[in-house]
Amino acid sequence: MAMNFKVLKDQESVATYTADVLRxxxxxxxxxxxxxxxxxxxxxxLDELKKDVDRHAVDFSQINVLDYDNNRSFYHALGVPEGQIYELSFDDDAENLISEKIKTKENKGKLITQVCSITHEGKTDVSVRNGLMKAREVFLVITGSDKKEAVQKLYQENGKTSYEPADLKTHRMVNVILDEAAAEGLPDDVREYFTYRFA
Known part of the structure; x- marks a missing residue:
């Protein structure tokens, strides 16, 4: 399946949009x-998520967070119970962790959302195979002109290459949230379409 691109003005717009989706x-x-x-x-x-939650309260009592960035104190302050924050590293298998530690009758042990970024070389923060492909929906947050070449490669690759993030094109629901600087890596017509459509 194709990735869904959303081009927003700047980093702040990307942060606000992503935080709103998460909340x-x-x-x-x-x-x-x-x-x-x-x-x-x-x-x-995360700063925008905190502001959003302060404005619109959320019950975090049953939320579970896979924390790849060691932000335990942030999620705890947000309201996620201490025992429902799990630190993972790049290669950890999210599905195994969920099966062993999180699966309940209520959540059915399904990884709902993965939100991640990429480096300027195009590498993800988490294994595509062990983390991202298992999620029902993936959000790639990419900002800055230093990532435009990575965005170009992500757009051009067909998902059958050694460029691992491109493998996400086989995922059923991937949303790539870009600022205008990162979106310079997209072809002009594609960038204009996704800017116009989602502005």
Missing amino acids: KQFNNNPTTIAGIHLSHEFAPV
């Missing part, structure tokens, strides 16, 4: 299991 996910599905790994991203997604 709505947590609010609409109170047993969400979500992986968050934004260590290579400068858009202040």
